[in-house]
Amino acid sequence: MPEIHLTTVIKSDIQTIFDLSRDIDFHQNSVSETNEKAIAGRTSGLIEEGETVTWRARHLGIYQKLTTKIIAMNKSYHFTDIMQKGAFKSMKHQHIFRQEGEKTIMTDIFEFQSPFGIIGKVFDALLLKNYMKNFLLERNKLIKTVAENKRKRERSERQNS
Template identity: 50%
Template sequence: MPEITLQTFIAAPPKVCFDLSLSIDMHKISTAHTNEEAVDGTTTGLIKLGEHVTWRARHFGIWFKMTSKITSLIPNESFTDEMIKGPLKSIKHTHTFQPQNDGTLMTDVFQFESPFGVLGYVVDRLILAAYLTKLLIKRNSVIKEYAESGGLIS
């Protein structure tokens, strides 16, 4: 199963970064380029442990729906969301927030796997890993921008 690990330093407290990362509204802002929309479950505000959200988004010119659920959460330290229904065989995304002297080190560990056996394995490594890395970097840059400017979502 491929794994993407990203670390982003943010000059803001862990709570600010944590809350922005759980925010459905922030997710919409950071994925505006894919026309991502929350269509079921928790569709606004902060998603909580045990809650789910169904996203509708356009990737590779195709509309997809994916439902994910918050499966673990330690306030201001970490949370994990996992796909429970969607186009891939599996997705598990763990977010951690480590206090630093002048901010927070936000770490994403994103594990995913396509269906379709060997073909899926090839697609994961040749196409999806780069595409998903780019999406995560974009999302993290938007979270960083908002967190460092006061953490407010307009």
């Protein structure tokens, strides 16, 4: 089963990063190139443990639906979502957060498997793993930018008051 491990260092507090990572509205805005829309379950705000969301998005030129459920959450430190219904044979995404001084270390562990046996394995290795890695990298880059800009604004406001 392919796994993607990403680590992103962000100059911001852990709560901001945790909340941005589970914010349905932010996610929809952060992945505009795939036209992702939450269409069922939790469709706005911060998703919580036990809740589901169904996304409709265009990936690799094809519109598809993916329903995920938050199966575990330790607020500010970790949450895990799994696919309940969608194009993958299986999918699990662990979001892990650790505060180190003024920085938050955000770790993604994304595990997935395509259907169709050996053909799916070849597709995963040749195309899908890199596609999903780049998708997650772009999303993490936006989380980092938004969180760090928020921190800069807050510091500037404190200095000016």
